[in-house]
Amino acid sequence: MLNRKNKLLFKKIVSMFSVIRGYNIPVIALAQYLSAIFILSPPEMPALKVLLDINLFLLVLASSIAIASGYIINNFYDSEKDLINRPRKSMLDRLVSQKTKLYVYFSANFAAVLVGWMVSWRVALFYAAYIFVIWFYSHKLKKYPIIGNLTACLLAIAPFFGILLYFGKLDPNSMFRANQLEIIIAHAAFLFLLLLIREMTKDLENLRGDFAADYKTVPVLYGENTSKKIITLLCTLTVIPVYALIEMFDVGYMDIYFYLCLTFLLFFVIFLWRSDRRKQFLALHNWLKFVIVAGIFCIVLIEPSVLWHGKRMLLSGL
Secondary structure (H helix, E strand, O other): OOOHHHHHHHHHHHHHHHHOOOOOHHHHHHHHHHHHHHHHOOOOOOHHHHHOOHHHHHHHHHHHHHHHHHHHHHHHHOHHHHHHHOHHHHHHHOOOOHHHHHHHHHHHHHHHHHHHHOOOHHHHHHHHHHHHHHHHHHHOHHHOOOHHHHHHHHHHHHHHHHHHHHHHHHOOOHHHOOOHHHHHHHHHHHHHHHHHHHHHHHHHHOHHHHHHOOOOOHHHHHOHHHHHHHHHHHHHHOHHHHHHHHHHOOOHHHHHHHHHHHHHHHHHHHHHHHOOOHHHHHHHHHHHHHHHHHHHHHHHHHOOHHHHHHHHHHHHHO
């Protein structure tokens, strides 16, 4: 049995895990590795070499730490509106003092830049700038319509851009080989649109708290109907990168995911226009998160043989 002191410590650890959204970090790291293996690395580069690349590991580690620190500063500035939007999570997060959160935040920022420095000073500078933009977004930009949503999406895909630059430095010609850059842009555009749809839906979900905290989001300034029209337009625009990926490029069996995703977005729009309560918007938001996470795992469908060869190599090694 835990004594009172140990129980309090355990609760604070759980609270900090909630603040940094520790359940998201491994998923983001996995997404970076899968993207590196199947999309971003030079086509002829073996998957095992990508997987065992120490510099790639350091890049993923640095971005994971920086993202965790970003969640902390975001939690710090959103504490007021989270009391309205997420009262249960907010009460859990408040078990750790704001002073402790800031201490962990600055320590994590230092660690992210230090890990980046182990790769090169340019990488350290990249993550220093990344951390600054996250802070500026949390402090200022997220309170404004459209620009806050766009910045959030750009911050989400920035670590993948960093990995692309790393592979570009290893092989300067890799990005300019047949269709390589176009495929990367199409994937990035599709992910960006999904993330933007999610951000706009989250604004509908958080309308009450944003209004109380004077966040000038699209639903607060222009109303729910305008938000729904913008989201509908974004859902329609996803057809463009999906068409390119399916009809113009070779994405293996991942075309199944894209077809299912378009079908989902069709029903998503129908239910969006029928929704007018926070619980309904929350459900739509959660379904979008599921689709995005499913897309991460479906990256392996681009070339499933990589997994089979990897398994064979591991078994032969044993």
